[in-house]
Amino acid sequence: MSAFNLLHLVTKSQPVALRACGLPSGSCRDKKNCKVVFPQQELRKRLTPLQYHVTQEKGTESAFEGEYTHHKDPGIYKCVVCGTPLFKSETKFDSGSGWPSFHDVISSDAVSLTDDFSYGMHRVETSCSQCGAHLGHIFDDGPRPTGKRYCINSASLSFAHAESSSGEAACAGSSPAPASRDKTEL
Template sequence: MSGFNLLHLVSKGQPVNLRACSLPSGARRTKKTWPVTFSKEELKERLTPMQYHVTQERGTESAFTGELTFNKDSGTYSCVVCGTPLFSSKTKFDSGSGWPSFYDLLKKDSIDLTDDFTYGMHRVETTCSQCGAHLGHVFDDGPRPTRKRYCINSASLAFNPETAPDLNQNSESSNTAPEIKSEAQPEPSTPGETKTPAGEEKKEL
């Protein structure tokens, strides 16, 4: 059985122990200097244990347990470590694998791809191009138009909901009538009298 077919069965059967969206414990990849770096102490302090395990130790969350797996809200998915925008909700789809799946990236250079030959098959690991956080893997069995399936751990993502404009604020400003300031009208003069420029009364002769 080919690696692709085996992977397809793994995704549909949802076994947790094979870690379809992660590297096995102790696996290594080519070292690289990332544009954004954080200390282990800082990351352990602000990330949950699962987020740290997935992004820094190339771990995985169990299938169908991720908080964002079935999220259908509109917005953007970014790297939980450095905040780099990665995916749009418009390209998210239900792959049945148990992990959040997307068929395209927000930007082509937002993710780095690395060959992964673990488990006796060839896969392509996805990492954040800015901080090197492990995200998951990408496969060639996705929907049109890209045919790609980015299988991403929910723990490696942060969801930023799409904010709607404040319609109430706009309506208040549009419904408020503008204040019209009227100029003071001159007092009517008594017949036979006029006002001098200085405001002094002067009788007509």
């Protein structure tokens, strides 16, 4: 069955409200499922237009143009929206895809996985488990030991160098949510 026929079959049986990016905005379909919620006005001020588009509207940056695509410094990659640690530099590898790729997450509860049927295909979307920011997608064609490839947009990440990445240190350009707040509008 072609991608067009599959998309037609899905949309014919169920009315779907689509945004320009193909899906409703925000990875936490219902913001009460997110542990940390930021007002959209704050995010529009704090994030670049590309960071906002990628993390809040499920956009994608251009291949091979992201800040961290060829980045090799030791440290921790964090969510640009809330500062949650997501990936260690030791798990980063060059997949040739044009986006930063990692074979494992920093902890199993750092990233949420959701089925994504946009563009007439099935993929698995990755989102920050704390704030719901869209990160990218995960595929089963990565290296050992996991066999996974977390294909992540640079625009959804900030980076803390190894000497400043211990604990929950803040990243440049990001305002992490205080750990003591739970499901709070900041």
